Amino acid sequence: MIRHSGGSENRRQGVPASVSNQIPRVGRNVQPSPMPPGRVCGREDPQEMALTVRMEVKPFKALRFDGRVVGNVGDCIAPPYDVIDAAQQEQLYKKSPYNVVRITRGKTLSCDDGEHNQYTRAAEYLTQWMREGALKLDARESVYGYVQDFALDGIAFQRLTFIALGKLEDFGKTVRPHEQVFAKPMQDRLNLKRATAARFGLVFMLYDDPEQVADAIILKAATQTPLVDFVDEQNVRHRLFAIEAADDIQAIVRMMRDKSVIIADGHHRYTTGLTYWRETGNPAAGYQMLAFTNTRQPGLVVLATHRVVGGIQGFQPQALLEQLKGKFDVVEFAFGRAGKSKEQARQGMLAEMKTLGTKDASVVGIYMGDSAFYVAILKDEQHMAAAAPQMSSAWRTLDVSVLQKLVMEELLGFDAETMGNPDRVAYVKDMPNAISDIIARVDAGEKQIAFLTNPVRMPQLVDVTDAGERMPHKSTYFYPKMYTGLTIQKL
Numbered sequence: 001m002i003r004h005s006g007g008s009e010n011r012r013q014g015v016p017a018s019v020s021n022q023i024p025r026v027g028r029n030v031q032p033s034p035m036p037p038g039r040v041c042g043r044e045d046p047q048e049m050a051l052t053v054r055m056e057v058k059p060f061k062a063l064r065f066d067g068r069v070v071g072n073v074g075d076c077i078a079p080p081y082d083v084i085d086a087a088q089q090e091q092l093y094k095k096s097p098y099n100v101v102r103i104t105r106g107k108t109l110s111c112d113d114g115e116h117n118q119y120t121r122a123a124e125y126l127t128q129w130m131r132e133g134a135l136k137l138d139a140r141e142s143v144y145g146y147v148q149d150f151a152l153d154g155i156a157f158q159r160l161t162f163i164a165l166g167k168l169e170d171f172g173k174t175v176r177p178h179e180q181v182f183a184k185p186m187q188d189r190l191n192l193k194r195a196t197a198a199r200f201g202l203v204f205m206l207y208d209d210p211e212q213v214a215d216a217i218i219l220k221a222a223t224q225t226p227l228v229d230f231v232d233e234q235n236v237r238h239r240l241f242a243i244e245a246a247d248d249i250q251a252i253v254r255m256m257r258d259k260s261v262i263i264a265d266g267h268h269r270y271t272t273g274l275t276y277w278r279e280t281g282n283p284a285a286g287y288q289m290l291a292f293t294n295t296r297q298p299g300l301v302v303l304a305t306h307r308v309v310g311g312i313q314g315f316q317p318q319a320l321l322e323q324l325k326g327k328f329d330v331v332e333f334a335f336g337r338a339g340k341s342k343e344q345a346r347q348g349m350l351a352e353m354k355t356l357g358t359k360d361a362s363v364v365g366i367y368m369g370d371s372a373f374y375v376a377i378l379k380d381e382q383h384m385a386a387a388a389p390q391m392s393s394a395w396r397t398l399d400v401s402v403l404q405k406l407v408m409e410e411l412l413g414f415d416a417e418t419m420g421n422p423d424r425v426a427y428v429k430d431m432p433n434a435i436s437d438i439i440a441r442v443d444a445g446e447k448q449i450a451f452l453t454n455p456v457r458m459p460q461l462v463d464v465t466d467a468g469e470r471m472p473h474k475s476t477y478f479y480p481k482m483y484t485g486l487t488i489q490k491l
Contacts, residue, residue, distance in 0.1 A: 054174045055207070055256045056167040058287065059141040059249050062487035063198070064227065069134045070098045074230025077238070077485040080201055081105040082185060082268070083429075098134050100485035104192070104200050119195035126196050135488065138242070143249050144227075144487055145218035145241040146291060150234075150480050152301065159299030159480075160218045162243070162252060163202065163487055165287040166261075168274055175205075175270070176262045176465040180473045184420070190272040199273065199489040202291040202482045203266035209294050213255040217248045228486055234431075236480045240487070261292070262465050264478045282491060289489035291482050295458060303430040303477040304455040307403070308438045310447035311424045312412060317368040320449075323411050327383045328364075328376040336371045346435070349373035349452075357454040362402045365452030369442045378402055394463035399453040400475045407451070419473060427474040430455070 065076045075096035078084065081104040084092070092101040102125050106118035129135045144163040151157065169175045193199065209215075221241040228240040243249060263270055270288065277285040293300060324330055331352060335345035349365050352375045356363045362378040378384070384396035387405040395401055408414045408425075418424050426447070428434050438450040456476050464471055 055259045055261055057143075057164040057253055057256045057290075057292070059143045059243075060165045060287075060289070060489065061138045061141050062144065062163075062289075063130070063135050063137050063490045064487060065098065065485065066133060066136045069132060070096065072096070072230070073228050074238075076100060077228070077230065077483045078104065079232075080265075080481055080484055081189075083481060098129060100200060103196065104484055119191045122192060123195040126198060137490070140242075140244055143243040143252055145221040145243050146482070146486065147218065147222050147237075147239045147241070148299070148480055148482075149237040149239075152479075157299045157301060159293060159301075160215050160297055161204075161291045161293045161482070162214050162218055163289065163291050164252070165489070166205070166290040166292075168270075168277055168286050168288050170274070174260045176260065176468075177267050177270075177470050178262050178264065178461055178465050179267065179471040179475045185268045186272055189268050190275055193272055193276045194279075197491045199269070199289050199491070201266060201269050201484045202486075203270045203273075203288065204264040204478060204482050205261040205290050205292045206264050206295050206300075207256065207259045207261045207292055208296065209255060209259070210296055211255070212294060212296055214252050214292070215294055215297055217243060217252060220248075232480075232483065234480065238483055238486070256292070262461065264293070264476070265482070284491045289487060300458070301479050302455050302458065302461075303479050304453050305400075305474045305477045306428045306430060306434065306438060306453060307408070307451040307474075308426045308428060308441055308447045309408070309412070309414075309424060309449050309451070312448055315448050317370045317449075320368070320411065321374070324376050324407070327379055327406055329379055331375045331377070333373040333375070334371060335373075345373050346439070349375055350435075353452070353454055357399075360397070362397055362399055363454065364399060364403050364407065365450075367439055367442055367450040367452075368448065369445075376407075378406070392464070392467035392469055394460065394467055395469050395471070398456065398460060398464070398471060398475065400456070400472045403451055403453060404472045429477045429479075431479075 065073045067073045070076050076098045078092050078099055078101040079088070081101075084101060084105050089101060089105055089107065092099045093107070103122040106122050106125075108118050112118065126135070146161040146163055148159045148161070149156070150159075171177055218241070221243045222239065224241055226239040226241055228238065231237050243252075273285070273288040321330060333345040333348040333352075334340060335342040353363050353365050356375070356377060362381075362384075364376045366374040366376060368374075381393075381396065383406060384402060387410065388396055388401070391401070404419070408419065414425070426441075428438055435450075435452065438447075438452075441447045442450050456471065461471070461476065
């Protein structure tokens with residue numbers, strides 16, 4: 001594992017505990033504490049599950065880009081489809097004629113119809129690239145080690161993942177989703193699978209192994225020449241290695257036999273994988289390409305996802321503040337008077353959110369362009385018990401749950417359709433400059449309210465999935481994203 005530098009202990013500008021809740025325990029060689037002793041990532045005591053196979057994994061022959069045909073393989077890889085906007089789509093199209101974005105998020109045309117569309121073009125690209133030798137099937141079955149090197153606040157991290165086929169299971173004790181998903185992306189992914197009979201994106205799975213069996217094997221593989229090695233636009237280095245030794249593969253298979261997993265990212269891909277398998281009856285489709293990351297490693301970083309909303313008829317900031325005071329204590333961080341600058345006020349809000357978050361308070365940061373930032377602090381947990389009596393205490397104490405139930409639904413009147421409409425609610429991942437950009441959108445009148453949250457902590461995620469529940473939409477952002485096109489599963 002790379003050595004963690006001391007780095008700056010200051011947060012990135014405008015990051016409310018996104019890294020501060022994670023880095024202090026994982027960035028200074030402090031072992032994360034994802035689960036209580038004897039508890040494994042959403043499952044019962046291992047002794048109770050003796051001799052029971054939970055997560056079945058196996059090696060496979062991946063379809064991969066051949067540098068002898070495509071040139072720089074890194075130019076053919078893309079971020080996950082759901083984070084690519086129109087501008088980045090265009091950039092990726094220009095980057096290489098073989099960039100996988102043509103398949104995973106292909107352009108739509110005005111003349112598209114049921115016979116000719118982005119899905120049929122995706123199938124044509126896949127067939128053409130295989131025929132040209134741009135995509136070739138590996139000669140040997142492997143498990144693939146995926147190493148991502150990145151930095152936050154000057155602190156170096158390394159996340160270790162292995163890619164293998166995993167047996168598809170209905171959601172339950174073995175495979176647990178952690179957040180709600182929107183229906184439209186699911187139909188989109190299913191259409192792509194139907195057209196191509198292939199799986200392109202990685203489903204990011206979390207498992208818990210205190211022995212770190214796979215981590216050690218990945219690090220050993222990382223001493224070899226990588227199959228792929230490139231640096232993305234966010235300065236994250238991505239490397240792929242083949243794990244071919246039978247002993248190493250069997251060690252990983254054995255280690256996973258008593259494990260259950262939580263889907264960190266890729267709920268749409270996993271769910272449509274189940275649907276496609278049932279539709280086709282293809283035995284090969286019963287195993288899906290999955291990416292497994294151990295919760296015991298320091299490189300597992302979770303950032304917040306903020307909300308910025310608009311389109312509220314007759315919106316009045318002061319009226320919302322008065323409504324909030326019924327169930328929240330509201331702390332104001334004004335600027336433009338008493339010598340306070342806007343930046344000072346913002347940092348005051350973020351510092352208050354961080355402090356309260358360490359005390360397990362439920363808090364929401366708010367900006368409405370009215371010369372102040374605010375922190376809303378839930379007065380009494382019973383308000384959430386009344387609003388969501390069917391949900392567990394673990395779910396009701398999440399900042400994102402409080403925001404959704406008591407503010408967006410109860411005070412603003414948003415329903416599920418509204419919260420899934422990008423014109424009304426934008427979900428912004430807490431990357432550098434994200435909060436500055438949110439504030440600018442409110443100041444420009446593009447949106448009306450920015451809601452900021454602390455990141456979900458790993459024990460909270462496990463508690464919610466243990467209760468058999470899902471967090472609200474877009475509750476977490478596991479950084480960095482796992483890229484698409486490193487390995488492809490052709491059925």
